[in-house]
Structures are given as structure tokens and as C-alpha cells.
Amino acid sequence: MSDEASSAGRLEQWVRSGATIVAPATALSALLFYFGYVSSRSQYEYFGIDVDTVGLDTQDYVMRSPQPLLVPMLVLTLAGIGVLALLAQTRRWVAAAGPGAAEETAVTARRAGHLRQLALGCVTAGLALLGVGLVLLLVYAQVREWAYYPLVTPLLTGTGAALIAYGSQVRELLRRRSAPTPADDPTLLLRRSSRALVIVVVVVSVFWTTATVAQWSGRGLAQQQALDLDRLPSVILDTKERLYLRSPGIDENALELSEGQTFRYRYRNLRLLIHANDRMFLVPNRWSASNSTLVVRMDDSVRVQFQFQNQRPG
Numbered sequence: 001m002s003d004e005a006s007s008a009g010r011l012e013q014w015v016r017s018g019a020t021i022v023a024p025a026t027a028l029s030a031l032l033f034y035f036g037y038v039s040s041r042s043q044y045e046y047f048g049i050d051v052d053t054v055g056l057d058t059q060d061y062v063m064r065s066p067q068p069l070l071v072p073m074l075v076l077t078l079a080g081i082g083v084l085a086l087l088a089q090t091r092r093w094v095a096a097a098g099p100g101a102a103e104e105t106a107v108t109a110r111r112a113g114h115l116r117q118l119a120l121g122c123v124t125a126g127l128a129l130l131g132v133g134l135v136l137l138l139v140y141a142q143v144r145e146w147a148y149y150p151l152v153t154p155l156l157t158g159t160g161a162a163l164i165a166y167g168s169q170v171r172e173l174l175r176r177r178s179a180p181t182p183a184d185d186p187t188l189l190l191r192r193s194s195r196a197l198v199i200v201v202v203v204v205s206v207f208w209t210t211a212t213v214a215q216w217s218g219r220g221l222a223q224q225q226a227l228d229l230d231r232l233p234s235v236i237l238d239t240k241e242r243l244y245l246r247s248p249g250i251d252e253n254a255l256e257l258s259e260g261q262t263f264r265y266r267y268r269n270l271r272l273l274i275h276a277n278d279r280m281f282l283v284p285n286r287w288s289a290s291n292s293t294l295v296v297r298m299d300d301s302v303r304v305q306f307q308f309q310n311q312r313p314g
Contacts, residue, residue, distance in 0.1 A: 033058055035214045036065035042218030046226070047273060047283060047293050055277030068217035072210045087169070094173040112174060119170035126163030130201075133157030150212040158205025165198045225273075226287040232271035235282055237296065238263040238303035247284045247291045263303055270294070272306075280304070 040061060041051040093115060096108070133156035136143065143149055172191070225232065238255070242265050245252065251268040255261065273281045273293065282294040296302055 029058075029062060032062045032065040032069075035069055035210065036061035036063070038211050039068040039214040039218035039221075040064055042215045043222040044274070044281075046219055046222035047281075049273075049281060049293055053295075054274060054281065055279070060276070065214075067221070068214035069210070071217075072213050076206070086166070090166075090170060091173065094170070094177055115170055115174060119167040119174070122163045122167030122170070126160045126165075126167060129156050129160030129163065131160075133160060150215075151209065154205040154208035154212070158202050158209065161198045161201040161205065165195065165202065168195060168198070229271050229283065229285050229287060232273060232283075232285075234285070234307040234309075235270040235272050235280070236305040236307060237267040237270055237282065238305075239265050239267070240301055241265070243267065243294070245292075245294065247294075248288055249284045249286045 037051070040056065044051045044054060093111065096111060133153055136149065136153045136156070140149075168191075240263055242252075245267065249269050253266045253268075255264055255266055257264075269285045270282045271285045273283050275281070278298045280296045280298065282296060284291050296304075298304070
């Protein structure tokens with residue numbers, strides 16, 4: 001009986017240990033998938049394609065996420081280091097200004113006053129920025145065409161909430177230094193709830209900002225591709241029926257009739273944008289606002305040739 005209980009206890013411990021690893025990994029994979037999807041959707045939307053029709057899978061989106069997340073992750077890492085350093089320095093300031101470490105003097109009183117002014121200034125500035133962000137949210141219908149709206153709004157809201165959180169933390173440290181908070185303080189739960197809500201606002205703002213950067217990154221990547229479509233693989237497409245393509249620059253030629261020849265038309269000056277789910281998405285090799293993306297299914301109705309690059313090895 002004791003062996004069974006011991007085995008059950010070990011199994012429960014393994015399950016808990018696995019859950020602590022699987023849960024963060026699942027959340028991270030979901031975030032990578034989301035930002036990869038947002039970036040890819042914006043990228044292929046530039047070429048008139050709904051990314052859902054391409055047929056990319058979860059792994060494809062996860063593999064595409066590092067490019068749009070590189071700058072946000074670098075900024076967040078540096079910001080996190082700065083926040084930790086600021087909090088550590090703030091604790092040292094509070095320790096030097098409080099009466100707990102030394103006798104109350106005019107110097108410590110003046111330091112405490114400066115910290116209270118700092119806390120008040122941060123909370124005031126944070127409320128102002130948060131108020132502007134909320135106003136932008138309320139007038140979304142009037143300013144949604146503003147190109148920088150999806151970046152400015154979360155930045156204002158998140159920065160305002162972060163300043164409020166920092167100012168409140170300074171006040172809390174000063175309060176604890178002067179008079180420790182009793183466990184049955186009725187305002188303790190309210191302060192903790194307010195702090196949690198402010199943190200939620202910061203997290204949501206960071207998520208919104210990162211999604212906006214991912215969207216802009218995808219659009220920028222598409223524009224870079226359109227600027228130099230010659231870097232994409234060159235395709236010669238043979239078809240059995242005429243395609244009546246309207247994009248300028250595509251060369252159409254009728255193939256000579258011969259015995260056993262089933263392909264009638266040849267198209268040149270096409271570039272492979274992406275291949276997925278047994279379909280090729282082809283674009284002309286020169287960008288134009290009147291261009292369109294050609295979707296070709298890889299079956300016996302077409303014949304595809306990929307051209308070498310016009311660059312002699314040396």
C-alpha cells in the first residue's frame with residue numbers, strides 16, 4: 001500500500017513538473033504563432049493575397065516570427081534591465097531617506113520629500129498620458145485613418161500606466177519605511193488590486209505595440225520584395241490554355257504545335273513569391289499597381305521551369 005502511495009506521489013510530482021514546463025512553452029508557441037501570422041498576413045496582403053488561402057501551417061508562422069519580433073524583444077529586454085536597475089536604485093534612495101537606517105535628520109527628511117515629489121510627478125504624468133490614450137480609444141472612429149494610431153495609442157497608455165505603477169511603488173516603499181503596513185489593513189487589498197490592474201494595462205499595451213510592429217514589419221518586408229523582385233526565383237510557365245494575364249511586363253508566346261505536345265502557351269517574366277500546399281503564387285518581375293498575383297496549382301495542367309540566375313559562377 002505504501003509503495004502504491006509512493007508511486008502515485010511520484011507520478012503527481014512528475015505531472016506537476018511537466019505542467020510547469022509545458023504551460024510556458026505552449027504560451028510562448030502561441031505568441032510566436034500569433035505574431036508570425038500578423039506579420040505574414042500584412043506581407044502577403046500587399047500582393048493582394050489573403051494569407052489564409054496560402055495554406056501555411058503553425059510551424060511556418062512560428063518560423064516567421066523572429067523577424068518581426070527582433071526589435072521589440074531587444075527593446076523589451078533593455079527596458080526590463082533598465083526597470084530592474086531603477087527599482088534597485090529606488091530602494092537604495094528610500095533606505096537612505098527613511099528613519100529606519102539612521103537618525104531622522106534634515107538631510108533624510110529632504111530626501112524623503114524629494115522622493116514624494118518624484119512619486120507625485122510620476123503619478124501625475126502617468127495619469128495625463130493614460131488619459132490621452134483613453135481619449136484616443138474613445139475617438140477611434142474619427143482618427144482610425146491616422147497611420148500612427150495603432151502605435152501611439154498603446155505607447156501612451158502603457159507608458160502612462162508604467163509611470164503610475166512606479167510612482168505608486170515609491171509611495172508604498174516610503175510608507176513601509178515609515179510605518180509598516182499591518183496585515184489587516186483594509187486598504188491593502190485595494191492597493192494590490194489597483195497595482196494588478198495597472199500591470200494588466202501595461203501588458204496589454206506591450207502586446208498591442210508588438211502586434212503593430214509585427215504588422216509594419218510584414219508590410220515593410222513586402223515592399224522590400226516588390227522593390228527588387230529579381231531576387232525571387234524566376235519561373236517559366238507552360239499552360240494548355242491561354243491565361244489572358246493583364247499584368248504588364250509578362251511575356252506570352254504560343255508554342256508550336258507538334259505531335260504529343262499538349263502545352264500551347266508559354267509565359268515568362270514571372271517570379272515565385274511563395275509555394276505552399278501544392279500551389280505556386282507567381283508575380284510579375286516588375287512591380288506595378290496594376291499587377292496581380294497568379295495562383296497556379298502544381299498538377300499536370302501546367303509545366304514549370306525555374307531559371308538559373310544571370311550570374312556566372314566565379
